[in-house]
Amino acid sequence: MxxxxxxxxxxxxxxxxxxxxxxxxxxxxxxxxxxxxxxxxxxxxxxxxxxxxxSHMGQARLRGEAPLTAFQRVTPGDFKGLKAGKQRYSLLLNASGGIIDDLMAARPDDDGLFVVVNGACKDNDFKVMGDVLAGQVEIERLExxxxxxxxxxxxxxxxxxxxxxxxxxxxxxxxxxxxxxxxxxxxxxxxxxxxxxxxxxxxxxxxxxxxxxxxxxxxxxxxxxxxxxxxxxAGLPLYGHDVDESVSPIEADLAFAVSPRRREAADFPGAGRILGELAGGATRKRVGLSVLEGAPAREGAEIADVDGKVIGVVTSGGFAPSLSAPIAMGFVPPAFASPGTRLRVIVRGKPQLAEVTAMPFVPHRYVRKL
Amino acid sequence: MRFTKDHEWVELDGDIATVGITAYAADQLGDVVFVETPDLGKSLKSGDAMAVVESVKAASDVYAPLSGEVVEANGTLGDAPETVNDQPEGLGWFAKIKIADRAEFDALMDRPAYEAFLGSL
Known part of the structure; x- marks a missing residue:
């Protein structure tokens, strides 16, 4: 461009x-x-x-007869239970359970839902919401x-x-x-x-x-x-790099965004695939990697097992200033996803030692109670 | 000291060329967090990727400004990559190359020419 x-x-x-x-x-x-x-x-x-x-991110109000109930048709979150004054992280899902975008949806007041989506996805996101929820919500983009x-x-x-x-x-x-x-x-x-x-x-x-x-x-x-x-x-995925429409919430290690009530009801897009993966059927999982030697492993670097067999790919990575060491995220089969698993990342043709590491790499410091 | 359009510098002592990246390049890269220097004995042609310099956000190739054989690499950059930012045209050198053809050196830009080139960017 x-x-x-x-x-x-x-x-x-x-x-x-x-x-x-x-x-x-x-x-x-x-x-x-x-x-x-x-x-x-x-x-x-x-x-x-x-x-x-x-400010490049997409902000919108969703209003209607029952905007919280309607919003559940495109996400796996429990929005009916979202109280005024609360915000929730959620995922806009396609019919096969792939992630169209990740988003924040909040009730700052009684004026429907206030939604914030990624800048690169916003036009498509609001089109999808508008199409699926036609007649149920009015979307006002807050440009x-x-x-x-x-x-x-x-x-x-x-x-x-x-x-x-x-x-x-x-x-x-x-x-x-x-x-x-x-x-x-x-x-x-x-x-x-x-x-x-x-x-x-x-x-x-x-x-x-x-x-x-x-x-x-x-x-x-x-x-x-x-x-x-x-x-x-902080271990947070970046849409378009770590997550895209082919990736499910379970593969992306975002199962927390699939609410228990919604699992029981199995009434969200791609519920068959997502519930199947929750029951142990996922073939890949997003993990954190500490790169223990050599150069930072960046997006696109292959991940191999200790025998050199390629088993996955780095989706984002770089140098962690707070740790003074290289870290990465990538996808590997579940058998290799446990923290402590030794792997290799291939950087410019050279295998370097890496270890699956629980995320976040740097502890979150959210203020959860006063 | 001579310079390339890829922002490498070369200083020649006999037939040994010391190579690094310019202050301009170091500033553009930002904080250098990792440097991969070439293996000893590696044979380079002018324009070959000879080293990699990485900032927090990206990896960039460093190209051989002239042909020859790598006879020394700056081992201090492994533990102190920030030297590339602190002293890009001094202690932050990358490698020493035994050159094959002095004419390649003579063809590079001198400092006034390099500064004029920077002014045109």
């Missing part, structure tokens, strides 16, 4: 002013890093607070809203100066409130493994809010490069 056809977020000028290196991502011109560079930005987020522009993420151990204290109520939320709480002199859809969640918030605000307020937050010396802007290394350490 050429530069001219890339979309920009409401913070484009602010990124340029901050010295960002811009790259094409999900059809947008996005900051991959600022002046500090990926390594320092990563470590800053783990020790202070990092501010991310994720006039920006989305910021404030992540890290100091995120709560930073945000509390602007939105005192933020301190009384726990992980996966969602709220519609007044903050920064505007209307905010706030959730205590993120994609780094750290405590933090995702902050939806009107697009025309984005630059003002961005600058307000950056005025706090505990906050630095963080690009997509560090966003990727942070989520990798």
């Amino acid at each position: 050429s530069e001219e056809t890339l979309k920009i977020t409401p913070l484009h000028a602010a990124h340029i002013a901050a010295g960002a290196r811009m790259v094409p991502f999900a059809g947008y011109s996005m900051p991959v890093q600022y002046k500090d560079g990926v390594l320092k930005e990563h470590l800053w987020t783990r020790t202070h607070a990092g501010l991310f522009d994720v 006039n809203r920006a989305l910021l993420a404030l992540q890290g151990p100091e995120a709560c204290a930073v945000l509390a100066a602007h939105i005192p109520q933020a301190t009384s939320m726990v992980f996966m709480d969602s709220a519609a409130l007044e903050g920064f002199g505007t209307d905010v859809l706030l959730s205590r969640s993120g994609y780094t493994g750290e405590d933090g918030y995702e902050i939806s605000i009107p697009a025309h307020e984005a630059e003002r809010v961005w600058n307000l937050l950056l005025n706090d010396e505990r906050v630095r802007p963080i690009g997509l490069g560090a966003r990727d290394s942070l989520r990798l350490e």
Whole structure:
């Protein structure tokens, strides 16, 4: 895609002013890093607070007679049981149980469901939801809203100066409130493994809010490069790399997103395949890998057993700044998926020792209770 | 010191060429976290991939700026890859190559030419 056809977020000028290196991502011109560079930005987020522009992601309201019930037709989550003020991670599934996208769906208020999906998938996601749920929900895409993420151990204290109520939320709480002199859809969640918030605000307020937050010396802007290394350490899959339409929630090690009530009812897309895999029928599983020697193993690197037989592939990998070591995620048959299993990753033709490692690689620091 | 359009530098001492990546290249890569240097005795043609330098987010090839045989690799980069960022055109060198043809060296850009090239990017 050429530069001219890339979309920009409401913070484009602010990124340029901050010295960002811009790259094409999900059809947008996005900051991959600022002046500090990926390594320092990563470590800053783990020790202070990092501010991310994720306005390329798709935000929408789903409204209707019974939007929660309707949403269950395209996901394996228990949305009928989703209380106001709560958010849930879920998966948009195709008829064969493959993952069309992963998403967050919340009830910040009584105005239906507030859904956030991946930027690269958003047009298709909302088309699929619109097609399957035609006549049951109205989808209003919130293209006039920006989305910021404030992540890290100091995120709560930073945000509390602007939105005192933020301190009384726990992980996966969602709220519609007044903050920064505007209307905010706030959730205590993120994609780094750290405590933090995702902050939806009107697009025309984005630059003002961005600058307000950056005025706090505990906050630095963080690009997509560090966003990727942070989520990798946190064991969180990246759609389009670790997960795609061929991969089921069970293969992706996202069984927690298939609610017990829905398993019993077997009433979600691809239930036959997914329940079969839950009963032991999966042929591959997403695992974490610690690369114990040599170069980082990156997306596409083959995974072999100790005898050299290729058994799988790395779907994302790189250097983990918090561990000062290479880590990866990839798919292997279940027989090789137990933590401690010794494997090889093939990097530029050379087999290197790796070990299946329980994820997250770096412990999550979500605030689950106050 | 001479330079390539792929942002390698070469310093020649007799028939031994020391090769590294330029300060510009190191800055573009960002923090270097892993370096794979060439094996001793490896025979290189100008333009061959001779080493790999990796940042947090990507791996990049380093190309041989001239033909010859690898006679030394910078072993300190294994434990201290950040040297490539700290002193790209000094202690962060990658390998020493015994060159076959001095004319290849003479054909590379000198510093003013390289800086003019950078200005054109």
